[in-house]
Amino acid sequence: MDLEANRALIVAALARIPGGDRTALQMVYRLTSAKLFGVCLRILGERSEAEDVLQEVYLTVWRKAGDFDAARASPMTWLIAIARNRAIDRLRASRQSRAMAPIETAGDVADETPRADTMLEGAQRDARLHGCLGELAEHENKALRAAFFDGNTYEELATRMRVPLGTMKSWIRRAMMKLKDCLER
The missing domain is CATH 1.10.1740.10 (RNA polymerase sigma factor, region 2, helix turn helix motif)
Structure with missing residues (x-):
């Protein structure tokens, strides 16, 4: 238009x-x-x-x-x-x-920024998770990501990927078991 x-x-x-x-x-x-x-x-x-x-x-x-x-x-x-x-x-x-407090009270405010070691551990954990996700079969990876990261239901995924509902549930269950094994290594 x-x-x-x-x-x-x-x-x-x-x-x-x-x-x-x-x-x-x-x-x-x-x-x-x-x-x-x-x-x-x-x-x-x-x-x-x-x-x-x-x-x-x-x-x-x-x-x-x-x-x-x-x-x-x-x-x-x-x-x-x-x-x-x-x-x-x-x-x-x-x-x-937002109420303005006197500058003298600034010392009492806690710094909520994560410590460097905590941020490093988180980055390592994220890298490990992404590495393990990369080891999954492509269909398992797509199904798992769509179910848990995008919030899709099993029914929605089964319809979208054109597989029976039971197959979708099996793919996701197997993918989670493989992911758990990989993360425990």
């Missing part, structure tokens, strides 16, 4: 929102949420905060869509301004909510 057609769809949907048209809001969301989420995330730097602000943006659009004037601004300019302002408001509020 070209830019002008997209713009016209958003303008038309914004015009229907003041009348309570939820489908119009859904269309605006579908066409603009990725861009607006990017704006919020860039400003806030934290995914959960950006998601919260994005929700506030669409609540504002629901309440204020009647204020939009296509003759004054493009719909994306208007929406980005709302997202930007909401994100900045959230950023300012979070900065103000």
Whole structure:
């Protein structure tokens, strides 16, 4: 879809929102949420905060869509301004909510950075785990990673890899046993 057609769809949907048209809001969301989420995330730097602000943006659009004037601004300019302002408001509020303590209390603050030896042990453990994963058959490696790192269910994996459910369970069970043996060596 070209830019002008997209713009016209958003303008038309914004015009229907003041009348309570939820489908119009859904269309605006579908066409603009990725861009607006990017704006919020860039400003806030934290995914959960950006998601919260994005929700506030669409609540504002629901309440204020009647204020939009296509003759004054493009719909994306208007929406980005709302997202930007909401994100900045959230950023300012979070900065103000942090209480400032006197500099004299800085010595009492614990350094929670892991010690160098702890970080080295973790890196070695990670390297060992990746090495052991590399020893698995390709189908076992893919199944195990998808189940435990991506959170897929056995059923989803069996469907995706086109094998019976029992086969998928066996692959993952065997892969875990091989992984355990490798890590114990």
